[in-house]
Amino acid sequence: MTGPYYISAYCTISDGIVGKDGTTLFKNPTTINDFLISAYQHFQFNYPKFYKMDNLSKIGWLTAELLLQNTINKDEYEAEDVGITLANANSSLDDDLKYYDSVAGIASPSLFVYTLPNIVMGEISIRHKFKGEQAFFIQEAFDAGFIHEYVNYQLDHNLVKACICGWVDVVGEDHKSVLFLVEKTKKENAVLFSAENMDKIFNTKVKE
Helix, strand or coil: CCCCCEEEEEEEEECCEEEECCEEEEECCCCHHHHHHHHHHHCCCCCHHHHHCCHHHHHHHHHHHHHHCCCCCHHHCCHHHEEEEEEECCCCHHHHHHHHHHHCCCCCHHHHCCCCCCHHHHHHHHHHCCCCCEEEEECCCCCHHHHHHHHHHHHHCCCCCEEEEEEEEEECCEEEEEEEEEECCCCCCCEECCHHHHHHHHCCCCCC
16 A cells, blocks of 8 residues: 555644644743643643653653544554654754753763653653654754655555654754654545645644
């Protein structure tokens, strides 16, 4: 089977605003630390480990949690069927800088744990018990064409049957996370999985 494939849902967290499928779900224009905690509490999630995560993992975890909520039917998939393909521009720089500062005193093991950008995929996978193909790419900017080609290849060759893909980036107060759920079956309100549609969604601000 070689396409077409479909974006079943998308979720965006940027500039203190949480949106899903173009609709604003939550807004709190404050510091990123307070924003992420307040968003987690607003949606009444129950996952105590969230508080121990770094900001990159928190924003990615929140985006994935909302993306999948009332969207994916996990009964349709085995653990190995769902993959994750992510990218950002700054790797784990936010944590690298914090860890570097901590070395001046007593180096922080809790920060060191997060000095790899792919840890966010691990946090999502642990939460949802996904064991499919995973990849994290560092790009100067969101490259929808590359992500589309990479995910398409995995779906074409049945390496995965569904994929969470997109962009998760945090440095200081700057943050943007845009994730897409791509599936082989067209569901209600789904749009074609294409570079053009991903670019359009990525560059459209969520309505406040």
